[in-house]
Amino acid sequence: MPKTIVVPPGTGIPIAPFSPGTLADGIVYVSGTLAFDANNDVVHPGDAAAQTRHVLETIKSVVETAGGTMADVTFNSIFVTEWANYAAINTVYAEYFPGDKPARFCIQCGLVKPDALVEIASIAHVGKREA
Numbered sequence: 001m002p003k004t005i006v007v008p009p010g011t012g013i014p015i016a017p018f019s020p021g022t023l024a025d026g027i028v029y030v031s032g033t034l035a036f037d038a039n040n041d042v043v044h045p046g047d048a049a050a051q052t053r054h055v056l057e058t059i060k061s062v063v064e065t066a067g068g069t070m071a072d073v074t075f076n077s078i079f080v081t082e083w084a085n086y087a088a089i090n091t092v093y094a095e096y097f098p099g100d101k102p103a104r105f106c107i108q109c110g111l112v113k114p115d116a117l118v119e120i121a122s123i124a125h126v127g128k129r130e131a
Contacts, residue, residue, distance in 0.1 A: 012038035021062040042115035048085035068126030078106040
């Protein structure tokens with residue numbers, strides 16, 4: 001099946017061998033996204049809400065570059081470093097998904113950089129397009 005790599009304008013170079021997103025058969029798969037700047041430094045250290053907003057804006061950019069909207073997101077995988085941040089993360093999350101919510105799971109784990117507090121990977125159904 002053909003796939004299209006999705007890289008929003010202004011995206012920095014990833015810290016590992018991956019693409020920000022992949023579009024295949026009308027489905028966008030957004031890589032695990034952290035609150036990184038263009039140099040892969042963590043932004044908003046210690047602020048789970050601000051990091052969540054940054055992450056979701058990045059995911060929104062990938063989905064929109066592929067031709068969709070956040071309303072097309074059907075599934076999110078959420079990774080948090082501390083349950084103490086769960087409420088702040090959910091408050092921001094609800095702003096980006098105000099209506100029917102996507103399916104999701106959330107686990108507590110370590111992330112790739114110590115100052116990162118949240119990581120989210122998404123799946124969105126944007127309709128079939130030619131690769």
